[in-house]
Amino acid sequence: MPRHDRSLRDALRVRASEITDETVWRSRRRLLASLGALPALGLAGCAAAEPPPPPTRQSPSREQVEAGFSTDETLTREADATGYNNFYEFGTGKADPSRAAKTLRTSPWEVEISGECNKPGRVSFDELLAGFLPEERVYRLRCVEGWSMVIPWLGVPLGQILQRFEPTANAKFVAFTTLADRAQMPGLRYRSIDWPYREGLRIDEAMHPLTLLATGLYGKALPQQNGAPLRLLVPWKYGFKSIKSIVEIRFTERMPSTAWNDLQPREYGFFANVNPAVDHPRWSQASERRIAGNEGRLLANRIDTQPFNGYGEQVASMYAGMDLRRWY
Ligand SMILES: Nc1nc2c(c(=O)[nH]1)N[C@H]1C(S)=C(S)[C@@H](COP(=O)(O)O)O[C@H]1N2
Numbered sequence: 001m002p003r004h005d006r007s008l009r010d011a012l013r014v015r016a017s018e019i020t021d022e023t024v025w026r027s028r029r030r031l032l033a034s035l036g037a038l039p040a041l042g043l044a045g046c047a048a049a050e051p052p053p054p055p056t057r058q059s060p061s062r063e064q065v066e067a068g069f070s071t072d073e074t075l076t077r078e079a080d081a082t083g084y085n086n087f088y089e090f091g092t093g094k095a096d097p098s099r100a101a102k103t104l105r106t107s108p109w110e111v112e113i114s115g116e117c118n119k120p121g122r123v124s125f126d127e128l129l130a131g132f133l134p135e136e137r138v139y140r141l142r143c144v145e146g147w148s149m150v151i152p153w154l155g156v157p158l159g160q161i162l163q164r165f166e167p168t169a170n171a172k173f174v175a176f177t178t179l180a181d182r183a184q185m186p187g188l189r190y191r192s193i194d195w196p197y198r199e200g201l202r203i204d205e206a207m208h209p210l211t212l213l214a215t216g217l218y219g220k221a222l223p224q225q226n227g228a229p230l231r232l233l234v235p236w237k238y239g240f241k242s243i244k245s246i247v248e249i250r251f252t253e254r255m256p257s258t259a260w261n262d263l264q265p266r267e268y269g270f271f272a273n274v275n276p277a278v279d280h281p282r283w284s285q286a287s288e289r290r291i292a293g294n295e296g297r298l299l300a301n302r303i304d305t306q307p308f309n310g311y312g313e314q315v316a317s318m319y320a321g322m323d324l325r326r327w328y
């Protein structure tokens with residue numbers, strides 16, 4: 001990146017570190033949008049740009065993939081996994097979801113599948129999962145805020161479910177939306193993000209065998225605070241990509257907008273692959289606090305963060321040739 005661009009980026013980072021209130025975020029978004037309209041600047045990750053298409057890649061072997069399905073690292077205690085959560089629809093505090101999400105009605109539950117596919121439709125939770133037996137996957141979950149957990153999830157590979165709707169050749173991305181119901185979700189009163197919570201994946205990421213549509217944890221159905229009845233788990237990406245309580249899945253040709261990227265595009269990119277070499281503009285991502293075992297939250301160990309959250313062997317080939325500083 002040319003030097004003048006770097007100083008521009010640094011200037012924007014300083015701004016970001018000073019910004020707390022929403023009106024300033026919004027004016028900053030306009031500033032960034034105007035910068036994005038000048039392609040000659042080559043500003044990293046500007047909101048208007050589409051990422052390069054995925055490379056034609058050598059798929060990892062079955063053994064390589066399966067090595068990602070479990071880990072012998074110490075598990076997070078169930079009480080921490082279900083009591084220290086991010087689910088802004090129920091408030092921004094870590095204890096808010098476990099207290100407030102009891103009002104989320106998870107049955108009946110329907111999911112609308114639409115967009116670039118031959119068999120769109122509105123299906124119930126049972127229809128969506130018919131014929132699948134949830135499998136257990138012990139995944140690391142690394143929050144962009146700098147903490148991580150190791151949790152035994154139950155779920156079905158998302159790709160197998162998506163195939164049933166027959167995505168067309170135009171389906172380059174998949175967009176996901178969380179329920180947004182003010183009657184059930186007290187956090188929607190606050191404009192902390194632009195509701196509904198939205199996330200997205202490139203189609204190859206959505207189809208990757210590690211990407212899980214989770215229905216449970218610790219051998220039980222998902223508690224509301226963890227995203228019942230259905231949430232995504234994309235273990236090589238920062239936790240915010242793992243969208244909870246999904247009501248819509250849409251196949252798209254263009255990169256979909258996502259809630260965190262809309263709010264602060266400099267801080268939360270579309271890809272959000274865990275990367276210790278690319279810091280968040282306001283803090284380092286080189287290490288993380290591992291909330292696990294008897295240490296719990298207070299004495300959590302600080303450990304080094306791994307590229308792709310330790311799943312590089314399984315997923316790095318999807319990003320071959322891509323500048324991971326630009327496409328953060
Ligand atoms: N709908 C929705 N999904 C969400 C969030 C949220 O606020 N709303 N938070 C995300 C973030 S930042 C993280 S780290 C994970 C946390 O998942 P957990 O609470 O099950 O550990 O959920 C993600 N999914």
Ligand SMILES: [Mo]
Nearest residue numbers: 143144239240
């Ligand atoms: Mo997070």
